[in-house]
Amino acid sequence: MLSNLGNILLFSKVLLSLTIIYFSYQCIKSSSVIIFKKIYQISLLQSTLVLGCFFTLIAAYVVSDFSLINVYQNSHTAKPLLYKISGTWGNHEGSLLLWIIILTIFSFLFLIYNNKHPKNYRLYTLIIQNVLILGFLFFILFNSNPFLSLSPIPKEGLGLNPILQDPALAIHPPLLYLGFVGSSIYFSAAIASLITNYSEKSFAFSIKNWVLISWGFQTLGILVGSIWAYYELGWGGFWFWDPVENASLLPWFAMTALFHSLLVLEKRNLLYFWVIILCLITFTLSVTGTFLVRSGILNSVHTFASDPSRGIYILSFLSIMIFGSLFLLLNKYRKENKLIYSNSKETFVLINNWFMMFYLLTVLVGTLYPIFTDALTNNKISVGPPFYNTVILPVVVIFLFFMAIGPKAKWIKNRFDNLGCFALFLFLALVVNFFIIYFFKSFTILSNLVIISSLFLIFSSFFDLVNSILKSRFDLARTISHLSFGFLVLFIGLNHNFSIEKDFNMRVGEVKSFDNYEIQLQNLELKTYNNYKAIIGNLKIKNYVLKEERTLNPEIRIYDNPQTLTYEAAIKTNFIKDYYLTMSNIDRSEFYNIKFQKKPLMIWIWISVAMLVFGGFLRIFKNAKIN
Amino acid sequence: MKKFWRKLVKNKLFFLTFVFFFTTLSAQEKSIDQNQIFKNLRCLVCQGQSISDSNSDFAQTVKLVVNDLIEEGKTEEEIYSFMAEKYGDWIIYRPQLNKQNFMLWFLPYAFLIGGGLIIFYLIRKKREKA
Known part of the structure; x- marks a missing residue:
């Protein structure tokens, strides 16, 4: 029953999209100054239906309706309710439905919130957006339909991979998709702007909040994914330069470059075509990322949904998108002739874009290169963290200096004040760095350069913060974001430098000591839960210097549906450091492998990212107020 | 007044470079540790995990082999070459130049x-x- 309802809703959505395109086209042709009322009404109906469709699928998951293949493959009656619901978008088909929702709702909101902009520009945006919606709808209908039915109806489902049964992972996909798919709206707007020659500052104004919104959610999505990886994978790291993580980072770089360039377009009516290019590549990269992940081309922790036939469809869709927009762009391109002074703010925005493009291309090359070597020479290579660290880190040092100096430059003018301040900040950064080396006895040239440059950015942004409060000229959003970024890099650097890692094979009752620590495997407990059994270790860690004692309980879990073994890390967090402990059994022996890690300042990395996003949202609220 | 500032900036910069080089020289580089090498090797039987992060039998074996090689006095680069020859380039996270x-x-x-x-x-x- 739910299967039929879902399919009917999907089909009616196709019809509605076509109707919207038709009426929009009529409206553009007509002499009417305003947009037909029925276009608004149909858009609203479309958004309502798409939500209805999604709730239908959620309902199927909640009542465990195994007559749907999708539910049968990804759910189980014994699963907690939260994970039944989040299971809806924890698989390929369901997550595509989420894509459509975001495409549709952003389309509707863009239509109603941009009523000050020209009619044709808005209508073309609506048309392009609906073409995208149709593209994904056809994909769902012909290749990845979540409402396909199954008979005879099975009694029980296959269950969801246990490491995906997690609160962070329940919200990770929706957040990330708001970023990924949210970028579609300025893709459409960019094309509409090219078609209608709507290239003034007000174009920048119409998309800038949308860029910030998608950027904010993208960042949050990455943050939540990273936190999940940290406590769930049990490896103790939070970023692995895994191809899928890279896929989420690529559009992030493009968005970051984009909202900086938009400032220039808005203030000086410059860089229009560059802004358009960035709009186009952001969404293109999002779809590329999806293509790479879903087609199974890339080997990664995320290959939960791979199937070559999907790849071919997305690849063709992607090609049409790229060549279509490229063709239009080349057709409309014309030269800009305006002045940029070398010390002006415009230059520094360009420098920001320069670095963002460098990061983007480096990560892109690193992600795609193994595919090429595999195809051309049959030799598979791995491009892992050491590659990215070697190539990117030295550049980050220079980037942070520019990031500190840039905001102090003036628009148009070729002048700089406060040179003395910079010398002072550099001096302070060097002093702090010196103390870090002196007291903690850790030194490598690169990591200390990273620490110095991030401290330089922190001092400089902090100075701005104080200054803007004193002069009550509140440009808080930018200052907070730049400050948090400085802190983020600093904490990552310190965390990397001062992490401790040890592993031991221990028997129950055994004690091991190292550095200032002593660790004891006291006993093991066996517990049975609703959908898994757990072996819980009881470990005591003593720190001689701080005279503190902590008990940590890592687990080995044996899940029933599907049968899997997972290792749950035990983490004790405080503001200074995290203790991170994992335990695993060694086959055919009474030993357990215990891995101990000390991760300093871990929580501050999360807080920095959260503050970075806070800065972004603050800017959105300010923009909304001005409106 | 402006001249004074400029002079001050110049002097400061000079002083800063001095401090920086002093700190650079006075501190010492860390010697290579085995964890670093484990981190740069992929666990071939896992999904996107390094030898250092994994508990698989394969990882345990490779760890023992690496330790032996270190004791034999092999350098980091030599160990990577050894591994690449045995298991293919796929095992090294840092692609060789x-x-x-x-x-x-x-x-x-x-x-x-x-x-x-x-x-x-x-x-x-x-x-x-x-």
Whole structure:
């Protein structure tokens, strides 16, 4: 029953999209100054239906309706309710439905919130957006339909991979998709702007909040994914330069470059075509990322949904998108002739874009290169963290200096004040760095350069913060974001430098000591839960210097549906450091492998990212107020 | 007044470079540790995990082999070459600089320099016009 309802809703959505395109086209042709009322009404109906469709699928998951293949493959009656619901978008088909929702709702909101902009520009945006919606709808209908039915109806489902049964992972996909798919709206707007020659500052104004919104959610999505990886994978790291993580980072770089360039377009009516290019590549990269992940081309922790036939469809869709927009762009391109002074703010925005493009291309090359070597020479290579660290880190040092100096430059003018301040900040950064080396006895040239440059950015942004409060000229959003970024890099650097890692094979009752620590495997407990059994270790860690004692309980879990073994890390967090402990059994022996890690300042990395996003949202609220 | 500031900036910069080099020289580089090597090797039987992060039998074996090689006095590079020869390039996370991987290491820097040239060109041209 739910299967039929879902399919009917999907089909009616196709019809509605076509109707919207038709009426929009009529409206553009007509002499009417305003947009037909029925276009608004149909858009609203479309958004309502798409939500209805999604709730239908959620309902199927909640009542465990195994007559749907999708539910049968990804759910189980014994699963907690939260994970039944989040299971809806924890698989390929369901997550595509989420894509459509975001495409549709952003389309509707863009239509109603941009009523000050020209009619044709808005209508073309609506048309392009609906073409995208149709593209994904056809994909769902012909290749990845979540409402396909199954008979005879099975009694029980296959269950969801246990490491995906997690609160962070329940919200990770929706957040990330708001970023990924949210970028579609300025893709459409960019094309509409090219078609209608709507290239003034007000174009920048119409998309800038949308860029910030998608950027904010993208960042949050990455943050939540990273936190999940940290406590769930049990490896103790939070970023692995895994191809899928890279896929989420690529559009992030493009968005970051984009909202900086938009400032220039808005203030000086410059860089229009560059802004358009960035709009186009952001969404293109999002779809590329999806293509790479879903087609199974890339080997990664995320290959939960791979199937070559999907790849071919997305690849063709992607090609049409790229060549279509490229063709239009080349057709409309014309030269800009305006002045940029070398010390002006415009230059520094360009420098920001320069670095963002460098990061983007480096990560892109690193992600795609193994595919090429595999195809051309049959030799598979791995491009892992050491590659990215070697190539990117030295550049980050220079980037942070520019990031500190840039905001102090003036628009148009070729002048700089406060040179003395910079010398002072550099001096302070060097002093702090010196103390870090002196007291903690850790030194490598690169990591200390990273620490110095991030401290330089922190001092400089902090100075701005104080200054803007004193002069009550509140440009808080930018200052907070730049400050948090400085802190983020600093904490990552310190965390990397001062992490401790040890592993031991221990028997129950055994004690091991190292550095200032002593660790004891006291006993093991066996517990049975609703959908898994757990072996819980009881470990005591003593720190001689701080005279503190902590008990940590890592687990080995044996899940029933599907049968899997997972290792749950035990983490004790405080503001200074995290203790991170994992335990695993060694086959055919009474030993357990215990891995101990000390991760300093871990929580501050999360807080920095959260503050970075806070800065972004603050800017959105300010923009909304001005409106 | 302006001159005074400029002088101060100059002196400070001089002093700062001095401090920086002093700190650079006085501190010592860490010696190579086995964890570093474990981190750079992929666990072939796992999904995207390094030897250091994994508890699989394969990882345990490789750890023992690496420790033996270190004791034999092999350098980090020699250990990677050994591993690559035995298991293929797939096992090393840091691709070696050779003919095949030349573009991988070269392209990012080419982009960096190319981008810089574009910006330089943009700004300079505009200045000449003015």
